[in-house]
Amino acid sequence: MRDVIVIGAGGGGPVVAKELAARGLDVLLLEAGPRHANPRREWTHYENDANNPLTGFFRFGPADRTKPAWFRETNQNSFLWQLSGVGGTTQHYYGNYPRAYPGVFQGYAGADRGAYDTEHVFPFTYKEMVPYFEWVEHTAPVQTAAMGTKEEIYFRGCETLGIPVQTTKDAKGFAYRPQENAILQPGGNAGRTSDRELLVYPKATGCTFCGFCFQGCMQPVNAPRNQFAKRSTDNSYVPMALTAEVWAKAGRPITLITDAFVNQVHYEEKHGTPTATGVTWRDTNTGELHREDATVVVMSAGCTENPRLWLNSELPNPNDWVGRGYTDHFFDWVLGTFDEYTGNSKGVGSSARCDFPGHGGLENVGLPPALEAFTLALSDSGVRGAYANGRGKTGNWDGPTGRPLGKELLDIMSHGIDRLLNVLVITDDDVEAQNRVVRSALPADRNGPVAKVEFHGRQRSARTLANREFMARKAAELLKGAGAKKIYRIDWAPLILHVQSSMRMGTSENNSVLDANGEARWVKRLFIADNSALSNGLGGPNPTLSNQALSTRTAEKIFRLYFGGDPWVGKEAPVVSTDHRISVRLGQLGL
Amino acid sequence: MTTHRQQLSRRAFLARAGVLGAAVAAGAIVPTVTGLPFAAGQTKAGLDPVIALLRPALQELARDTINGLTTFVVPGSDPYSQAQGVSTNGPGAIHARTPDFLMSALDNFVPLPNEYVRPVAAALATAVADDKIPLPGDLTRLLPLHLNTVDEALKKLLSTDETVPLSLVIAMTLNLVATQVNPASLHGVFVSPFARLSWAEKAQAMRMVEQTDADLVEALDVNLPQPLHQSLSGVLKFVGGALIEFSAYGSFTEYAVFDKQTKSLTAKPVGWTISRYDGIAEGWDEFKGYYQGRTKVEG
Numbered sequence: 001m002r003d004v005i006v007i008g009a010g011g012g013g014p015v016v017a018k019e020l021a022a023r024g025l026d027v028l029l030l031e032a033g034p035r036h037a038n039p040r041r042e043w044t045h046y047e048n049d050a051n052n053p054l055t056g057f058f059r060f061g062p063a064d065r066t067k068p069a070w071f072r073e074t075n076q077n078s079f080l081w082q083l084s085g086v087g088g089t090t091q092h093y094y095g096n097y098p099r100a101y102p103g104v105f106q107g108y109a110g111a112d113r114g115a116y117d118t119e120h121v122f123p124f125t126y127k128e129m130v131p132y133f134e135w136v137e138h139t140a141p142v143q144t145a146a147m148g149t150k151e152e153i154y155f156r157g158c159e160t161l162g163i164p165v166q167t168t169k170d171a172k173g174f175a176y177r178p179q180e181n182a183i184l185q186p187g188g189n190a191g192r193t194s195d196r197e198l199l200v201y202p203k204a205t206g207c208t209f210c211g212f213c214f215q216g217c218m219q220p221v222n223a224p225r226n227q228f229a230k231r232s233t234d235n236s237y238v239p240m241a242l243t244a245e246v247w248a249k250a251g252r253p254i255t256l257i258t259d260a261f262v263n264q265v266h267y268e269e270k271h272g273t274p275t276a277t278g279v280t281w282r283d284t285n286t287g288e289l290h291r292e293d294a295t296v297v298v299m300s301a302g303c304t305e306n307p308r309l310w311l312n313s314e315l316p317n318p319n320d321w322v323g324r325g326y327t328d329h330f331f332d333w334v335l336g337t338f339d340e341y342t343g344n345s346k347g348v349g350s351s352a353r354c355d356f357p358g359h360g361g362l363e364n365v366g367l368p369p370a371l372e373a374f375t376l377a378l379s380d381s382g383v384r385g386a387y388a389n390g391r392g393k394t395g396n397w398d399g400p401t402g403r404p405l406g407k408e409l410l411d412i413m414s415h416g417i418d419r420l421l422n423v424l425v426i427t428d429d430d431v432e433a434q435n436r437v438v439r440s441a442l443p444a445d446r447n448g449p450v451a452k453v454e455f456h457g458r459q460r461s462a463r464t465l466a467n468r469e470f471m472a473r474k475a476a477e478l479l480k481g482a483g484a485k486k487i488y489r490i491d492w493a494p495l496i497l498h499v500q501s502s503m504r505m506g507t508s509e510n511n512s513v514l515d516a517n518g519e520a521r522w523v524k525r526l527f528i529a530d531n532s533a534l535s536n537g538l539g540g541p542n543p544t545l546s547n548q549a550l551s552t553r554t555a556e557k558i559f560r561l562y563f564g565g566d567p568w569v570g571k572e573a574p575v576v577s578t579d580h581r582i583s584v585r586l587g588q589l590g591l
Numbered sequence: 592m593t594t595h596r597q598q599l600s601r602r603a604f605l606a607r608a609g610v611l612g613a614a615v616a617a618g619a620i621v622p623t624v625t626g627l628p629f630a631a632g633q634t635k636a637g638l639d640p641v642i643a644l645l646r647p648a649l650q651e652l653a654r655d656t657i658n659g660l661t662t663f664v665v666p667g668s669d670p671y672s673q674a675q676g677v678s679t680n681g682p683g684a685i686h687a688r689t690p691d692f693l694m695s696a697l698d699n700f701v702p703l704p705n706e707y708v709r710p711v712a713a714a715l716a717t718a719v720a721d722d723k724i725p726l727p728g729d730l731t732r733l734l735p736l737h738l739n740t741v742d743e744a745l746k747k748l749l750s751t752d753e754t755v756p757l758s759l760v761i762a763m764t765l766n767l768v769a770t771q772v773n774p775a776s777l778h779g780v781f782v783s784p785f786a787r788l789s790w791a792e793k794a795q796a797m798r799m800v801e802q803t804d805a806d807l808v809e810a811l812d813v814n815l816p817q818p819l820h821q822s823l824s825g826v827l828k829f830v831g832g833a834l835i836e837f838s839a840y841g842s843f844t845e846y847a848v849f850d851k852q853t854k855s856l857t858a859k860p861v862g863w864t865i866s867r868y869d870g871i872a873e874g875w876d877e878f879k880g881y882y883q884g885r886t887k888v889e890g
Contacts, residue, residue, distance in 0.1 A: 044854050045871040048692075048844035054700035061702075071702035075825025077801060077832035130890065144887055148877040155882055165883065169890050178882045185886070191878025199873045208874025221873055345868060346875040352882075369843040369866040377664065377839035378832065382801065386794030389801060405664050406677050406790055409839065410865065417866040443704040493832060 002028045002294040004558065005279055007262045007309070010088020011544050012530030012551045013300030014237035015136075019555035021241045022248035023565060028292060029241065029254050030281055032261040032301075033084025034063035036091070036234060037591060039218040047370040050215040051092065053081060058092050058216065060084050062284045063259055072304065073440040073452035078494035079378060080453055082304060086258060087234030089302075089497060092214045093544060094349035094365070095183040095230045097142045099133050100546045101171050101357045101428075101539030102126040106507060115358030117463075120325065120431040122535040123507040123516040131570045132549035133169070138574045139240075140182040140231040142545070146191065147178065148209060148347030153338070153421055153482050154364040155352060160481025161474070166355065171541070176354040179363070182231035182544070183207050183348055184578070190220060190229075191347075201227065211366060213349035224583035225591060236577040237548075243585040247575050259284045263447035265297055265313040267523055274316055276526035282447060296525045296562050300551075303499040303532040307437040308451040310503070316522040321513050323437035326453070326502040327537040329360070330460060330468050332425035332492050333375055334397060334475035336484025337415050344420045345369070354474065359467045360428040360540035362475050369417050376412065379403040380457055381491040391491060395469075396476040401491035412488070421482065423475040427468040428540040430461040431501055433511070455494045500543050503532040505550075517561065518554035525562065529554045600719035602738050606730050607720055609652045609766035609783050610745060611738075615730070616782055617648030619744070620737045641744040649748070649759050652782050654690060656762035659786030661689040663793040664838035674780060677790040684842045687861035692841035693834070697758040705755065712755040715763050716746045726777060761830065768796045800831035 004020055006013045009031035017029045036042055036057070043050065043057060050056050054069050060082035061069035074080050083089045102108050103116040105126040122129070136142070145151070158176035166175035184206035189198040191209045199208050201223035208219045208229065217230030226239040244251030264280040278293035299306045307323030315322075345368045353363040367375060381391040381402035392400035404412055412420070440452035472489055479487050505528075506512025509521055514533055520526040529551040531543050538546050552569060559565040605611045614620050619641050658671045666672035667683020684690070749755055762783065769776050769785040772795045776784040788796060843862030850857055863870060 046845045046849060046854075046856075048841070048846045049849060049854070052696075052840075052844075054696050054702075068700050068702035071704060073826075074829050077828045079833070079836065134890070144881065144885060147879040147882055149879060151882070152879055167885065167888050169888055177888075178885070180888070186878050190874060192876055194872045194875050196873045204874065209877040210872060210874045212871070219873065343877055347877040369862050369868050370840050372866070373665075373839040373843040373862070374836050377836045382798060383794050386791060387798040389798070403835065405794075405835065405839075406666055407679075409665060410679065410683075413843070413862075413866045417868045442707050445704075 002026050002292060003563065004028070004296045004298060005030065005292060005294040006298045006300055007279060008032070008088065008300035008302060008305070008530065009086045009233070009238060009256065010300060010302060010530060011090045011233060012533070012547050013298065014233040014241055015548045015551035016298050016300065016529045016555045016558070017254050018237045018241040018244065019552055020559060021244035021254045022251050023559055023563070024250040024252045025563065026252065027241070027254040028294070029256045030260045030262055030279070031084070031086050031256070031258045032284065033061070033086070033258065035086050035258040039216060043216050043218060045210070045212045045215050047215070047368055051371065058083050058085070064285070070445065070450070072450055073442055074496070075452065076455055076457065076494070077380060078453070078455050078457070078496055080304065080496040082302065086238055086256070087232045090232035090544060091216050091234060093232065094213045095181045096350055096363065096542040097137065097140065097180050097182045097545040098353065098355070098361070098541040099169055099171065100129070100541055103357055104536050104539045105129065112358050116428070116539060117430045117536050120504070120511070120536045121507060123505060129549060132553050133545060135552055135569045135574050136545055136548045137169070139577055140236055141576050141578070142180050142182050143185050145179040145181040145183065145348060145351035146185055146207070147351060149341060149343030150347060150364055150366055150421060151178070151352040153342055154478070157478035157482030158352070158354060161354070161478060163354070171355045171357055174356050176352070179351050179353050181348065181351060182236070184229045196221065207348055209347040211346040211368065214371060225586055226582045227578055231577065239582055239586055239591070240577050242589070242591065243582050246581045246585045247579050260290070261447055262301070262309060263312065265299070265309060265315060265526065267315065267526070270524070273524050274522060275524040287446070296527065296558050298527045298529050298558070300528070300530040302530055303502040304437055304451045304453060306503050306528060306530070306532045308439065308449070311439050312448040318522060319510055321433070321504070321511055323502050324433045325431040325504050325511070326435045326437060327429050327431055327500045328455070328494055328496055329498045329537055329540060330427040330429040330464055331495055331498070332427070332468055332472050333422065333490040334425060334472055334479065334487065335420055335422045336479035336482070336487045337412060338419050338421060338483060339485055340483070341418055342421045343418060344422065345417050354478070355541070356471065356474065357539055358428065360471045361426045362471060362478065363424050363426065365422045365424045367422060369413065372417060372420065373409065373413060375422070376409060376490060377403050377405065378493050378495060379490050380493040384408060393489070393491060395489065396473055396480070397487040397489040401489045403490065404488060421479065421484065423478060425468065425471045425475055426498070426540045426542070427464060427471055429464040429467070429537050431504065431536050432460060434459070437502055453496060455496065457494050498543060500531045500534045500537055503528045505533050505535050517557040518550065519557070527554055527558060601742065602730070603726065604718055604720035605738070605742065605745070606726050606777055607767050607770040607784065608715065608763040609656065610649065610763065611730050611741065612777070612784070613648040613652035613782050614645055614741045617644050617651070619644035619648055620741050638744050638747055641740055642748055645741065645744045645748060650756070653756065653758040653762040654694060655781050655783035656765050656785045657690045657693050657758060658685060659781070659783060659788070659793065660765065660834060661685065661693060661838045661842065663790060663797070664835055665689065665842040671781070671786055674786070675788065675790040675793060682861045682864065684838060687842045688847035689838055689841040692846045693837055694758045696837065697761060698756045701757055703757060708755050708757055708760060712749045712760050715760060716749045720767070725774060730777070761834070764827070765796065765800070768799050771799065772796045797831060797835065800827060803827045
């Protein structure tokens with residue numbers, strides 16, 4: 001009998017595990033995918049080796065890469081980019097940690113309050129969230145990003161938009177700024193050389209500008225795991241959870257089991273209320289089933305897998321909102337070609353952004369060649385110059401939207417990967433019940449029916465559609481201001497990452513799964529802590545910080561409700577995840 | 592009892608999917624000859640030699656079709672690019688071994704359940720097409736017994752216990768669409784009708800796949816059991832996009848020159864050359880300081 005079982009070691013689960021381990025609870029953290037305990041041995045910087053969704057070491061599948069990935073059904077032109085393994089999708093994220101916009105919280109009284117998804121706000125105030133933002137920002141730690149060439153050019157474009165520079169963490173209006181990133185700033189030789197001998201820790205510390213955020217961070221060479229530059233949870237929260245006894249007064253290290261696919265959450269009626277009691281998981285190597293009970297169960301398996309697990313476990317779903325309201329920031333992609341070096345493939349993946357509260361945001365994204373080509377080839381507008389799928393939108397970019405293929409793809413790529421600048425459009429999209437996860441009718445795998453993700457890309461709310469067009473035009477304006485020679489807008493088909501709110505916390509029991517504590521409305525002792533618990537798309541900002549802040553808050557609620565403890569955020573000082581004691585202990589453990 | 596009209600429709604279907612052409616090219620059946628290796632109604636064991644010829648022929652059909660697809664996305668100086676009328680003087684998808692990349696992925700790693708792929712393959716094995724599209728001379732000279740032989744062999748091949756190659760299912764689908772776009776693609780160089788299309792015609796075919804042309808889906812859907820037929824058009828929409836995305840992705844990766852044992856490259860990847868990529872390093876001299884000198888902001 002454990003105190004707490006956490007399902008999933010991605011962006012949210014390790015936060016709950018670490019916080020409760022620091023309080024001395026007995027925590028079991030289960031992860032369906034591999035551990036990746038030794039990146040230098042397991043990883044490379046090669047794009048196919050790393051990122052191929054079918055065969056790469058970052059895929060949604062078992063540790064054994066000779067076996068197929070795990071199938072999920074998507075019945076539309078879209079791409080579902082899931083990851084298994086310790087760290088989950090933070091293994092390939094870019095470390096962006098902007099705060100959510102205040103307008104998506106209850107009680108917001110700004111002049112633009114009508115500009116947000118007011119039907120799906122967080123059930124508490126922004127003011128209440130801020131201490132949790134601060135706690136996570138200190139823990140990660142989050143820092144103001146350094147610039148590379150692509151950021152200098154991006155800012156040159158921003159300076160032509162007629163908006164100010166933001167110099168606070170809170171977004172207060174249209175503005176541009178360096179990212180607040182969970183990436184350690186470059187120290188020593190880092191960012192100043194490509195000579196491997198000079199980039200060995202501690203001669204180099206923090207980010208070396210290698211350009212491989214998407215391939216998983218293992219920089220600098222020979223750094224302790226908790227000193228790797230990018231603060232994905234495999235480098236930050238998981239090492240902390242595994243060493244809780246050395247940095248927390250009452251700390252107790254967690255038990256981490258990987259290659260453990262949870263396929264059942266157990267519950268029973270207690271005092272007339274369904275109450276979670278434990279889980280069953282399958283060892284993905286041996287196929288053996290294991291069962292373990294706990295006082296509290298926390299689902300942190302992500303926006304697609306939480307609904308699947310819930311539905312397969314036959315947990316109550318009286319309002320049919322499990323899996324619904326799946327938001328994806330309705331991304332789009334605008335890029336420009338330049339006659340100068342842009343450093344597109346080098347440096348931090350994304351270190352500059354614009355915020356347009358009420359509409360969304362823009363950020364620069366650097367890419368190596370294969371991901372650039374993939375990005376250019378994902379569109380809902382068909383093939384440029386050939387067919388448009390009823391779209392082919394025109395605007396302040398060159399020609400219609402759509403995939404440049406054949407000669408045009410070669411024209412762009414052969415212009416030079418380091419003479420491109422990409423702008424990602426991150427739309428403030430409404431929570432929409434029609435975008436959702438259901439159980440697929442296709443044959444089940446050995447863990448039961450798989451998830452089917454339904455996205456109705458063209459049928460979104462008028463506000464969402466208008467926001468995307470507004471943002472795409474801003475992106476083209478930025479690129480023009482920066483000096484782009486030719487500007488392409490792709491009209492991306494849904495690229496399903498950045499996903500949020502499929503098990504949302506809400507103000508109304510009619511359209512939410514979780515109450516304001518993060519506990520399931522209809523199952524006691526069952527909590528959800530990851531992007532799926534977020535109430536909405538945050539207004540556009542990247543979800544990791546908000547997920548981790550909310551997960552920290554949820555950990556406090558668990559501790560107070562079921563273990564008789566007191567909250568700690570705002571009362572205690574957080575420990576930074578790069579703390580030397582953690583490095584030493586990891587060394588002793590061979591981690 | 593199969594009617595003459597059904598037989599003609601079946602012949603048209605097999606021709607348009609590229610199967611008849613591939614079978615002829617491989618010598619599994621020979622038009623216009625009087626002697627047949629096997630008669631209709633033969634024993635299962637008697638079909639085995641035909642299957643032995645047909646199996647590699649279909650693999651070649653799949654490869655040929657995928658060749659034509661990847662050069663649509665990333666053309667180069669190869670014959671497939673030249674045939675489509677959009678080519679370059681340099682390397683493209685063929686040189687980057689993108690067809691191998693795609694076929695390996697489709698046949699070994701796309702985790703579509705076999706229980707799903709098999710009914711789709713079964714639908715392909717029994718579907719008929721309208722016979723309005725004229726067949727080229729050598730295919731019309733096939734006698735009904737020839738047709739039956741290859742038909743029986745195909746059905747047996749697709750209904751054995753082995754995993755059905757997804758690449759073949761996709762290739763047959765693309766070829767059906769190709770012959771709809773341009774009936775003349777039934778005849779010419781290459782094995783696959785899709786590979787015979789011009790670049791603009793390939794685009795037209797991909798448009799039909801993305802929009803799941805009603806006639807095509809109906810032709811494939813008719814034999815699919817519930818609940819699968821509801822899923823077919825959606826899966827085609829996904830596959831249509833994915834084939835293009837992965838042709839682009841694969842062409843610019845290190846796939847063709849990556850040594851799995853040493854985790855290193857044996858040569859410079861084609862995609863790196865095309866995109867003038869500097870390659871990998873532990874870090875770069877790219878640190879330019881902080882915007883307006885600001886290293887920290889407050890709440």
